[in-house]
Amino acid sequence: MRIYHLNCGTMHAFGFPRDDNTGGFFKRGHGVIHCLLVDTGDGLALVDTGWGVRDYTAPSSVVRQFADIIGCPCDLNETAIRQVESRGYDPADVKHIFLTHMHLDHAGGLPDFPAATVHLFADELEACLHPRTLVEWRAYRPEHRAHGPKWQPHRLQGDQWFGVDCAPPVRVGEAEFVMVPFTGHTRGHCGVALRMGDRWLLHCGDVYGYYRQVDPVQPYAHPSGKLMEFVVTTGFKMPRRHWARIRKLLQAHGDRIQTLCTHDAHEFELCMTP
Numbered sequence: 001m002r003i004y005h006l007n008c009g010t011m012h013a014f015g016f017p018r019d020d021n022t023g024g025f026f027k028r029g030h031g032v033i034h035c036l037l038v039d040t041g042d043g044l045a046l047v048d049t050g051w052g053v054r055d056y057t058a059p060s061s062v063v064r065q066f067a068d069i070i071g072c073p074c075d076l077n078e079t080a081i082r083q084v085e086s087r088g089y090d091p092a093d094v095k096h097i098f099l100t101h102m103h104l105d106h107a108g109g110l111p112d113f114p115a116a117t118v119h120l121f122a123d124e125l126e127a128c129l130h131p132r133t134l135v136e137w138r139a140y141r142p143e144h145r146a147h148g149p150k151w152q153p154h155r156l157q158g159d160q161w162f163g164v165d166c167a168p169p170v171r172v173g174e175a176e177f178v179m180v181p182f183t184g185h186t187r188g189h190c191g192v193a194l195r196m197g198d199r200w201l202l203h204c205g206d207v208y209g210y211y212r213q214v215d216p217v218q219p220y221a222h223p224s225g226k227l228m229e230f231v232v233t234t235g236f237k238m239p240r241r242h243w244a245r246i247r248k249l250l251q252a253h254g255d256r257i258q259t260l261c262t263h264d265a266h267e268f269e270l271c272m273t274p
Contacts, residue, residue, distance in 0.1 A: 001174040002039040003196070005271040006083050008050020009033035009105060011263065012071030015228040017210060019265065023223035028071055031263040033105055034271075035080060036203060037087070038194065042173030043095035046116075047192045047203050048262065049080045049109025054143065062138050063104060070105075081112040096172055098179065100205025101186040102128040103139045106262065114147045119170065121181060122153035124188025139186075154179050161193060162253050164245070182207045184239040193257075202249075202259045207242045209263050214243050216250040 009032070016029025023029050036047035055063050056074045067074060076082055081091050094113040099120040100106060110118065128140040154167035167179040167190075176195040182204065183189055191204045204214075209232060212220045222229050232238055249257055260267045 001041060001196075003194070003201070004037040004039075004083075004087065005268060006035045006037055006050070006080060007032040007268060008035045008048070008078055008080050008083070008109065010073055010075070010078060012073075013069070015224045015231070016263070017223045017266070021223055021266070023225075023228075025224055025227050027224075029224070030265045031070075031209075032265050032268045034203075034260060034262050034264070034268045036194065036201075037080070037084060038172075038175050039089075040096075040173030040175040044084065044089060044093045045096040045098065045172055045175060045177070046080060046094060046109075046113070047098045047177075047194070048100055048106045048205070049097060049112070051079060051105065052109035052112050052144070053079055053081060054111060055104075055108045060141060060143055062141065063108070066104060079112065080109040096170075098170075098177055098192045099124070100192060100203060100262070101189045102144075103186065103206070104141045104144065106205070107144050108141070110144050110149055111147045114149075116150070117152050118149045119152045119154060119177070119179065121167070121179065121188035121190050122155050123183070124186060124190070125151055125153045127187040136186075156181065162249060162257070164249070166193075182242045182245075184237050184242065186237075198256065200257050202246075202257055204246065204259055204261045206236070206262055207238060207246070208261050209238065211261070211264050211267050214246040214250065214259060216247045216254060 011031035012028045016031045017023045018029045033050035038045040094116050097116045097118045131137045161178045170177045178193040180191040185206045193200050193202045
């Protein structure tokens with residue numbers, strides 16, 4: 001099994017931390033869309049997809065507006081399909097996609113892998129197909145599912161992962177994936193845990209956005225201040241209770257669990273360091 005860390009969409013959004021770990025609400029920082037490509041030994045799997053080719057070549061008005069707001073350079077070479085190809089793989093070999101959630105910047109690449117089975121929590125699929133709020137109407141893009149994905153919804157069935165409720169594990173070749181619910185940001189938001197021998201890599205999606213929010217040792221302080229903290233936790237519905245849950249996981253099992261979130265460039269650089 002081999003794991004690749006992909007940045008599937010650079011961001012220069014206001015309020016994001018800068019590379020020197022400073023920031024400001026009215027300053028553009030540096031973020032990424034951190035996805036995983038896994039060579040399972042029986043085909044390829046992705047954890048989230050980031051933006052897709054159409055999002056850059058023929059974007060809908062909503063995608064174009066969002067990309068402008070977050071300062072996305074719209075580099076086709078950052079799409080998951082181009083990065084799969086650049087590593088010598090055939091995109092048709094992507095057989096499984098595990099989604100933390102269906103927001104436009106996480107699921108835009110689904111049409112580039114039309115044959116893949118798409119794993120997500122049943123509540124997230126329901127939210128995507130039957131949006132209730134204006135935010136859901138705009139964040140879940142119909143063009144990202146117009147090809148008719150092969151959905152594989154998951155539900156809790158009494159399983160646990162390190163004492164935390166989870167869906168039943170999914171085995172793909174040499175890889176094992178576990179989906180852990182972290183609802184709040186969306187109705188069916190989850191983390192996706194990937195076994196690496198005796199260790200696990202937990203992709204937390206948008207449960208947090210800055211690595212110190214879940215640091216089990218250092219006190220937390222966001223470089224962009226309390227205003228950004230309010231926007232993130234209230235406006236984007238990232239519940240603090242999940243930060244505490246992840247801290248406890250790391251305090252008890254930090255020797256076996258590594259976490260990452262989608263948009264923190266600091267974490268992405270650490271993962272890319274040999």
